[in-house]
Amino acid sequence: MAAAAVAPSFRRDALLRANELAAPGGGGAADDEDYWREVQRAFDLDRTIINLNNGGVSPSPTHVLDAMVRDLRFSNVAPVHHMWDVLEPRIEGVRRELAREFGCDPEELAITRNASESMETLILGLDLTRGDEVIVTTQNYPRMLTAWEQRSRREGIVVKPITFEVPPRSMAYVVDRFRQAITPRTRVIEVPHITNLTGQIMPVRELVQLGRAQNIEVLVDGAHSFAHFPFARDALGCDWFGTSLHKWLLAPIGTGFLYVRREKIPSLWPLMAAPKTMDANVRKYEEIGTHPAANHNAIAVALAFHRAIGAERKASRLRFLRDRWAKRLTNASDRCRVLTPLGDPRQSCGIGLLHVEGVEVPKMVAHLWDRHRIITTPIVHQEFSGLRITPNVYTSPEEVDVFGDSVLAALKTGLS
Numbered sequence: 001m002a003a004a005a006v007a008p009s010f011r012r013d014a015l016l017r018a019n020e021l022a023a024p025g026g027g028g029a030a031d032d033e034d035y036w037r038e039v040q041r042a043f044d045l046d047r048t049i050i051n052l053n054n055g056g057v058s059p060s061p062t063h064v065l066d067a068m069v070r071d072l073r074f075s076n077v078a079p080v081h082h083m084w085d086v087l088e089p090r091i092e093g094v095r096r097e098l099a100r101e102f103g104c105d106p107e108e109l110a111i112t113r114n115a116s117e118s119m120e121t122l123i124l125g126l127d128l129t130r131g132d133e134v135i136v137t138t139q140n141y142p143r144m145l146t147a148w149e150q151r152s153r154r155e156g157i158v159v160k161p162i163t164f165e166v167p168p169r170s171m172a173y174v175v176d177r178f179r180q181a182i183t184p185r186t187r188v189i190e191v192p193h194i195t196n197l198t199g200q201i202m203p204v205r206e207l208v209q210l211g212r213a214q215n216i217e218v219l220v221d222g223a224h225s226f227a228h229f230p231f232a233r234d235a236l237g238c239d240w241f242g243t244s245l246h247k248w249l250l251a252p253i254g255t256g257f258l259y260v261r262r263e264k265i266p267s268l269w270p271l272m273a274a275p276k277t278m279d280a281n282v283r284k285y286e287e288i289g290t291h292p293a294a295n296h297n298a299i300a301v302a303l304a305f306h307r308a309i310g311a312e313r314k315a316s317r318l319r320f321l322r323d324r325w326a327k328r329l330t331n332a333s334d335r336c337r338v339l340t341p342l343g344d345p346r347q348s349c350g351i352g353l354l355h356v357e358g359v360e361v362p363k364m365v366a367h368l369w370d371r372h373r374i375i376t377t378p379i380v381h382q383e384f385s386g387l388r389i390t391p392n393v394y395t396s397p398e399e400v401d402v403f404g405d406s407v408l409a410a411l412k413t414g415l416s
């Protein structure tokens, strides 16, 4: 009991201290371990496990989880009143703050449960006719490719997947791959802002410009970009954007948002039907039936945590941790290659894909877990393969070093 009562204030102290340290002149550089230790203390983690898959879904800081649990308990007292009348209206504050962060009007942003819901709203909600063409890449997220494929089976639209090399020779090369696939029938381009496979940041701004000049809608899958590295809507210029918030924002599981430029809202159908009176109202994408208010309201708490660290500071820490394992391994062994463009911050951030020559990816992933309790993500794509490594703000340099040691030891002695 005593420990439970003490723990939250201990964490609050840690947060205050992290904030203090982040003040001008107070440190907080990418390698300032005094600062990052305070951030680490905001999480309740099992430090016997080294979790290098923060791309799938991330733990929330403890106080974010506490806020959600508090509101779930409050809801449960009398959900019809506490949840619907008291907590649900607070979604408007979440909308306002997310919109401020993304750089759009709150009337252009819908709160969803994840990037899948946001992107499927876009993919299934645009009117297209038989023979209309959609350009995707073979590195788009599989669920989105499945959604397009279903539309193709159901309605006869034509899906044209392009490939691009990893790492690409240049951003211009990537744009050219799209340009070459455009025909007079192209209506849509769907592209990840940053791929979940190698962590390649795509030239979204250039693709939006390319599309706009030819009346092609460019749908941006930002599942991994929002709150991972700093950018705002106007830097992309996009009309359509979907993201999850349980990845890089560290919000509770089951949170995301959908952005639709205001004048486009009437042209995009919601996934679940909404009345005609809501045609131009972004809240039509939130007509999903009964759902917890606690989860989406705690987004505001996660956003405050994100702002306390600062988007730039967070991105530089993530790059610092990534470089720590990536540079070490590529310098130590000719068999290690990183398929993520490390040298260009416009093209990568915290995610990196490690390719180890002569090693079967699933076996290496299993070895790291079985022997060292390190979580990595196996990527076995038809064009390349490797271990996807994604540290987070709570990851210590020592944990990254244990990963590096374990890979090098495995290369020396073999997998067991």
Ligand SMILES: Cc1ncc(COP(=O)(O)O)c(C=O)c1O
Pocket (backbone or CB within 6 Å): 055, 056, 114, 115, 116, 117, 140, 141, 192, 194, 195, 196, 221, 223, 224, 244
């Ligand atoms: C590029 C991309 N899009 C969409 C998703 C789906 O995210 P969620 O499962 O949160 O809907 C992911 C998940 O990893 C992803 O990497």
